[in-house]
Amino acid sequence: TQLLEQSPQFLSIQEGENLTVYCNSSSVFSSLQWYRQEPGEGPVLLVTVVTGGEVKKLKRLTFQFGDARKDSSLHITAAQPGDTGLYLCAGLVGGKLIFGQGTELSVKP
Amino acid sequence: GAGVSQSPSNKVTEKGKDVELRCDPISGHTALYWYRQSLGQGLEFLIYFQGNSAPDKSGLPSDRFSAERTGGSVSTLTIQRTQQEDSAVYLCASSPGLLVHNEQFFGPGTRLTVL
Numbered sequence: 005t006q007l008l009e010q011s012p013q014f015l016s017i018q019e020g021e022n023l024t025v026y027c028n029s030s031s032v033f034s035s036l037q038w039y040r041q042e043p044g045e046g047p048v049l050l051v052t053v054v055t056g057g058e059v060k061k062l063k064r065l066t067f068q069f070g071d072a073r074k075d076s077s078l079h080i081t082a083a084q085p086g087d088t089g090l091y092l093c094a095g096l097v098g099g100k101l102i103f104g105q106g107t108e109l110s111v112k113p
Numbered sequence: 114g115a116g117v118s119q120s121p122s123n124k125v126t127e128k129g130k131d132v133e134l135r136c137d138p139i140s141g142h143t144a145l146y147w148y149r150q151s152l153g154q155g156l157e158f159l160i161y162f163q164g165n166s167a168p169d170k171s172g173l174p175s176d177r178f179s180a181e182r183t184g185g186s187v188s189t190l191t192i193q194r195t196q197q198e199d200s201a202v203y204l205c206a207s208s209p210g211l212l213v214h215n216e217q218f219f220g221p222g223t224r225l226t227v228l
Binding site for chain 1: 117146148154155156157158161169204206215216217218219220221222
């Protein structure tokens with residue numbers, strides 16, 4: 005069974021702080037996706053990382069795929085209340101997406 | 114439509130009753146997925162359709178759960194003899210089926226409460 009472990013599960017920070025969310029597995033993934041989900045809505049795709057060591061930036065969000073394609077991180081710089089939500093990583097293996105359990109982020113003004 | 118739609122948005126039912134949840138994927142998307150999400154948790158894969166066929170039903174938790182897809186479009190997930198542990202948000206996603214990395218577009222979900 006492929007598992008994706010996300011940490012931390014919960015994160016509560018003040019506006020302006022930086023944070024990093026981690027997504028780890030013992031399995032190798034073809035690619036890894038990050039989604040963000042707000043209450044009452046479905047997850048929305050933020051980014052897909054494909055190549056080991058790849059770094060992608062989306063405004064204040066930086067996504068990195070590990071060299072061995074087993075782990076990934078999401079770093080948010082100067083978090084804002086609008087960043088509040090559930091962040092999910094999902095790894096592609098055998099054509100199937102395996103989701104982590106999510107990181108619940110709360111950014112207080 | 115512009116996105117994936119699901120109905121109903123909320124469903125409250127009594128233990129033992131059957132429920133049907135509906136998903137309308139993005140027009141032209143050939144792949145359709147059903148997931149279950151418990152409060153604040155990640156997504157549990159249930160079943161996947163490519164066209165009208167379901168190559169992967171491995172995530173269905175019991176034989177009380179079934180799903181079908183007709184005309185390569187709308188899908189229904191049926192839960193028979195509902196139990197309290199079936200309470201969750203049921204999410205549907207679709208994909209063009211041509212994207213190498215299987216990026217998925219999600220609907221807003223159906224929140225199911227079994228009393």
